[in-house]
Amino acid sequence: MRKKWGFRxxxxxxxxxxxxxxxxxxxxxxxxxxKTQSQIMSTDSFFVFDPTSVNYTSVFKEYNFLKYISNSFIVALGSTLFSLLLGLPAAYAIARHHLHKLGLLILVARIIPGITxxxxxxxxFSQIKLVDTHLALILSHMLVGLPFIIWIMISFFEALPKEIEESGLIDGCNHHQVFLRIIMPISGPGVITASLLSFIFSWNNFMFSIILAGDxxxxxxxxxxxxxxYSEINWGALMAAACIITLPVLIIALLAQRYVVSGLAAGAVKG
Structure with missing residues (x-):
């Protein structure tokens, strides 16, 4: 008993x-x-200080952060929705027709560094005049989000029993109706998991935005x-901005936590 208590x-x-x-x-x-800039640089104390909200005020008043939040939300939501629209049918077709070579090709597309x-x-995008547009960022983020969603959902669809689809076909549904009315409703945890991870990637993406985004x-x-x-880092405003960036993703992750866990578990076990 003592050993068990000690281990715990x-x-x-x-x-x-x-x-x-x-x-x-x-x-x-x-x-x-x-904290202020001087308090952050000081090593005298970590928790003992006079708190100030000047950093958050500066972020929204001086740097127009609401505009950047809006841009990030449009791009992240757009890339996730378009990736789901294309990725879910593709993952279902690969899973049901055992197109493993195509699935491997999609995985390779996911592994290739985005900088290439x-x-x-x-x-x-310069030739077709799409630089500094939301569409350019959405399409570029889909380079990673779409293969990611497909790869997650392949395992999830393979774990679903084929008898479910066969019962729908017997009841008079065609294959499109089976997918929309039967497969998708029971694939909620997997879809939420893939959507959340794709959204987080797009929300935090820096590389594509620094080249394709403008004012x-x-x-x-x-x-x-x-x-x-070059001469200074505004640590207070930087930390306030980082908190603002982290908060929406953190809230979404906490709300969808149980779906993410069940989605990953379901996709990892094949029936």
């Missing part, structure tokens, strides 16, 4: 230690967002980058 205590202590290590950067970010697409993508379509990661200059 050790397990709890190790879990707390790991959580502290991973959570410390977020704690430091949150605390620093309420930057110059061709920029030349293409009209600048997204949050690019806006945060502007807080760093």
């Amino acid at each position: 205590l050790f397990q709890t202590a190790m879990t707390a230690l790991v959580l502290l290590v991973f959570a410390f950067p977020f704690i430091w970010m949150l605390v620093a967002s309420f 697409f930057l110059i061709p993508w920029f030349i293409l 009209k379509t600048k997204t949050l990661p690019i806006a945060v980058f502007n807080f760093m200059s």
